[in-house]
Amino acid sequence: MKAVTGVNKLTKKTSSINITPWLFIGPHLLIFLIFFLVPIGFGIYISFTEWDLISQPDFVGLANYKEILFNHDSIFYEQFQTGLKNTFLFVLFAVPFCILVPLFLATALHAKPKFWKIFQSLFYMPSLFAISAVVIIWKLMFDVTYGPINHLFQLNTLWLRNQPYAWVSLVIVTVWWTIGGNMVIYQAALNGIPKDYYEAADIDGASGMQKFLKITLPSMKSQILYTVVLTTISQFNVYGQPLMLTGGGPTNSTRVLLMNIQQNAFGSGQSIAGIASAMAIILGVCIMAVASLQFFFLRDKK
Amino acid sequence: MKKMSRLLLILGTLGLVVSLFAGCGNSTKKTGAGGSKNEITFWNPFTGPDGKNMQAMIDAYNKTNPEYKIKNVSLKETDMYTKIPTVVNSKKNIPDVTIVHAERLKQYKDNHMLTAYDDYLSDYPKMTGENYVTEAWNIGNIENKRYSIPLDIHTFGLYYNKDLVEKYLPNALDDQIVTFDEIKEVGEKAQKENIASLGVSWVKPNYLSLYAQNGGELSKDGTTPTLDNAAGKKTYKLWNNYVKEGYTTKDGEDATQLFLTGKVVFLPEGIWMQNQIKQSKINWGLTNAPQLSADLSQAVNWSSSHQFVLFNSKERNKAKTKGVIDFIDWVRDHSMEWAKSGQNPASLSILENEEYKKMPQAIFLLDPEEQKTLKIFDYKYNGYVSEYLEAHGVDTIFGTESIDDSLVNMQKEVTDKIAKDKTNNE
Numbered sequence: 001m002k003a004v005t006g007v008n009k010l011t012k013k014t015s016s017i018n019i020t021p022w023l024f025i026g027p028h029l030l031i032f033l034i035f036f037l038v039p040i041g042f043g044i045y046i047s048f049t050e051w052d053l054i055s056q057p058d059f060v061g062l063a064n065y066k067e068i069l070f071n072h073d074s075i076f077y078e079q080f081q082t083g084l085k086n087t088f089l090f091v092l093f094a095v096p097f098c099i100l101v102p103l104f105l106a107t108a109l110h111a112k113p114k115f116w117k118i119f120q121s122l123f124y125m126p127s128l129f130a131i132s133a134v135v136i137i138w139k140l141m142f143d144v145t146y147g148p149i150n151h152l153f154q155l156n157t158l159w160l161r162n163q164p165y166a167w168v169s170l171v172i173v174t175v176w177w178t179i180g181g182n183m184v185i186y187q188a189a190l191n192g193i194p195k196d197y198y199e200a201a202d203i204d205g206a207s208g209m210q211k212f213l214k215i216t217l218p219s220m221k222s223q224i225l226y227t228v229v230l231t232t233i234s235q236f237n238v239y240g241q242p243l244m245l246t247g248g249g250p251t252n253s254t255r256v257l258l259m260n261i262q263q264n265a266f267g268s269g270q271s272i273a274g275i276a277s278a279m280a281i282i283l284g285v286c287i288m289a290v291a292s293l294q295f296f297f298l299r300d301k302k
Numbered sequence: 303m304k305k306m307s308r309l310l311l312i313l314g315t316l317g318l319v320v321s322l323f324a325g326c327g328n329s330t331k332k333t334g335a336g337g338s339k340n341e342i343t344f345w346n347p348f349t350g351p352d353g354k355n356m357q358a359m360i361d362a363y364n365k366t367n368p369e370y371k372i373k374n375v376s377l378k379e380t381d382m383y384t385k386i387p388t389v390v391n392s393k394k395n396i397p398d399v400t401i402v403h404a405e406r407l408k409q410y411k412d413n414h415m416l417t418a419y420d421d422y423l424s425d426y427p428k429m430t431g432e433n434y435v436t437e438a439w440n441i442g443n444i445e446n447k448r449y450s451i452p453l454d455i456h457t458f459g460l461y462y463n464k465d466l467v468e469k470y471l472p473n474a475l476d477d478q479i480v481t482f483d484e485i486k487e488v489g490e491k492a493q494k495e496n497i498a499s500l501g502v503s504w505v506k507p508n509y510l511s512l513y514a515q516n517g518g519e520l521s522k523d524g525t526t527p528t529l530d531n532a533a534g535k536k537t538y539k540l541w542n543n544y545v546k547e548g549y550t551t552k553d554g555e556d557a558t559q560l561f562l563t564g565k566v567v568f569l570p571e572g573i574w575m576q577n578q579i580k581q582s583k584i585n586w587g588l589t590n591a592p593q594l595s596a597d598l599s600q601a602v603n604w605s606s607s608h609q610f611v612l613f614n615s616k617e618r619n620k621a622k623t624k625g626v627i628d629f630i631d632w633v634r635d636h637s638m639e640w641a642k643s644g645q646n647p648a649s650l651s652i653l654e655n656e657e658y659k660k661m662p663q664a665i666f667l668l669d670p671e672e673q674k675t676l677k678i679f680d681y682k683y684n685g686y687v688s689e690y691l692e693a694h695g696v697d698t699i700f701g702t703e704s705i706d707d708s709l710v711n712m713q714k715e716v717t718d719k720i721a722k723d724k725t726n727n728e
Binding site: 255263 | 685
């Protein structure tokens with residue numbers, strides 16, 4: 001404490017700006033500026049232009065947004081509609097499981113069953129894999145002829161080429177891949193709940209379910225809010241799973257918006273970066289809107 | 303003491319910031335030019351097993367002690383194509399020579415990104431059309447200027463299971479052409495034993511090859527797409543029919559895996575897949591892609607080609623450019639290593655190599671008539687067509703999407719995307 005005030009005094013003598021806090025946030029601020037703020041600003045600018053990544057961008061005002069949002073005859077309108085719809089569907093299907101499954105596993109591990117440490121590492125491991133590795137593993141699992149899943153359950157299901165199985169497969173893969181992150185947060189939260197609460201509940205004769213609903217869940221509220229919002233944001237950015245697992249099929253039903261954005265900007269043809277940027281900006285706005293809504297409804301109402 | 307800690311803090315922060323920038327600096331050096339003066343930076347998309355063959359070629363060349371040594375920079379294909387416009391735009395660290403796919407040449411040329419070779423070629427008497435496969439060579443000639451020199455021509459052919467062919471239709475390969483009628487004949491017998499006659503593999507080359515055989519063109523004037531037509535319908539209808547009759551692998555099945563385990567008689571695939579096919583136990587051969595007619599002069603084999611190009615760069619002076627062409631000229635005479643990766647070198651000098659002549663993919667080059675069947679689809683907007691076929695082709699072949707819808711939408715999507723290209727309005 002003394003040292004800090006000392007430093008403050010020192011700075012006051014030499015200049016009127018207090019440099020210490022800047023030094024602390026400096027490195028992060030710099031990275032934030034270079035890798036986040038500048039690209040976003042540039043992205044917004046590009047969305048108001050027509051650009052092929054090569055020549056100079058031509059400023060076209062809101063034309064890209066108009067085309068995407070209102071021009072029913074345009075392929076980009078269609079791309080945006082189906083892409084956004086599929087992205088929302090995916091978020092709707094995937095997020096609940098991405099919360100509930102890790103929560104369930106964290107609670108189970110919290111009871112410290114035999115070998116729980118091994119299980120904990122096993123559950124956490126998939127999050128360390130790259131998505132391409134994850135997809136290769138699961139593509140083999142879902143294979144119609146040689147896949148262990150069809151073999152085990154004696155099925156003949158075309159997992160990746162039929163609905164609703166394509167969605168089911170995508171959700172399974174996503175949950176499997178992302179269990180680790182949320183699970184660790186829940187485990188930490190569970191460890192932080194004082195044991196006295198449970199002892200008191202035991203004396204009052206509460207059942208296991210009651211304890212979970214009345215003590216465990218409310219005590220983890222802020223962690224759950226945090227994970228719900230972050231999981232939603234990250235699932236909105238779904239890309240690798242449908243790209244490599246279903247290729248956006250069958251008949252475009254799992255083609256998510258980011259696939260269209262990527263293809264327009266960096267596809268095998270000439271780049272259509274303006275349209276792609278505008279789509280990305282609208283997607284960003286959607287994500288912000290959904291996240292704010294979640295904050296609003298899940299916040300601590302005090 | 304207080305001063306000391308503050309100093310340390312500042313130094314630490316500075317160090318962090320500096321190391322950050324140093325990190326950036328390093329990464330550009332890895333991919334960019336401007337390193338040593340006598341070094342040629344060579345970008346290519348060979349990150350797979352073929353990357354090793356390329357590295358071996360470069361090592362062999364560097365051992366000849368050329369004035370300019372080659373620095374190999376293999377980038378993941380998608381990353382390389384993303385980086386190219388950025389780097390060329392920035393006018394810094396532009397690679398001295400780059401390998402790109404033939405289909406992209408027109409796009410780059412129309413965007414004024416390429417430097418032509420014409421001023422230098424007079425010094426290289428052997429770098430002429432007669433020493434290369436015509437289709438691969440001609441693609442680099444745009445509006446009477448030479449913008450690229452071919453490394454190879456890679457073809458989408460047909461792998462067949464020799465034992466199964468022997469069983470179902472022993473004379474099918476007498477003429478080295480498997481027609482769709484023959485596939486049908488095999489299919490009728492094979493399906494009773496739960497074996498597919500034809501594997502449904504990569505749709506794009508399959509579709510484009512048959513589409514061309516049906517007389518279809520991607521564009522008549524080079525710009526406006528002509529995709530929704532009778533040829534397209536005929537192409538998809540044939541596939542639809544074969545699926546319905548049970549001659550093909552089923553939706554969702556992995557045709558290559560099934561071929562490798564002897565459950566598929568014919569598998570259309572690229573010659574570059576050879577090294578994977580080789581590892582299986584089946585007794586296989588490689589021939590022309592499936593054809594409508596048994597007449598070789600009408601055959602079409604979808605092909606693409608890796609081409610050496612020079613992206614505009616002020617850092618590449620005359621001497622260096624010569625260094626680049628020296629390398630390409632050396633490759634022309636030393637492409638056996640490249641053939642080992644399964645590819646067909648574009649340089650015809652390979653035909654004098656006995657080892658090459660025994661390679662399965664040599665079928666496409668040995669006979670000059672065969673060379674004429676190789677077709678590169680160089681429509682300027684081929685990329686947009688590919689994207690559509692990748693997204694909708696499988697659905698259309700298996701009938702989950704109607705042929706009419708698929709073709710109408712392909713025409714629409716490609717047209718709408720082209721409308722965004724400014725290079726047409728110049």
